[in-house]
Amino acid sequence: MIRHDQSLYNAVLRGDWAGLSPMWNWPYSRSARPFATMRYPHIVRFIGTLKPRADRKGRYSLRFAQICDRFIADHFPDRPRAPVSGGLSPESRLMRKMLMKHFLPSSKLARYLGRFPSDLTVIR
Known part of the structure; x- marks a missing residue:
């Protein structure tokens, strides 16, 4: 098992699944944190x-x-x-570091979020 419970889901579902908006399982990390303040996810999972x-x-x-x-x-x-x-504080070193980590992957994350026009969109 490579990804613990995820491997089990993959074996049982065998490709018969749908993608839900990440707003229902938001991984709260340094790079995704600013997006969370702009999008208000419904369920937040704190990583680390x-x-x-x-x-x-x-x-x-x-x-x-x-x-x-x-x-x-x-x-x-x-x-x-x-x-x-x-x-x-907006002037803190940690805030600057977090914003830099956010800026680098922001276009990739924005594209991914753009695949879900609403929080109720399901992608098959």
Whole structure:
């Protein structure tokens, strides 16, 4: 198995599948992060070890930190809550690095997103 569960799906479906808009499974990475703030994906998958609930330096959008904070407050009221950070400063080194990583693959990602005129488009 090369890609774990994906290999199993490929074996079972054997080419009988359809492509859904990436808005339903958005991989939140440094290069895709600016697109996420412009497109507002429905389901966001955070790649890597850093998750919004543990973001102490404001690397993620304030929106995700607030959503996590509300969820923890509602469902785990006895758990200590981390302070919600204010997000990255536009002048920060990390922001410049992120924008550069976004700029390089942006035309490829824009073409891919362009294949889905709406979030409900299914490609066979």
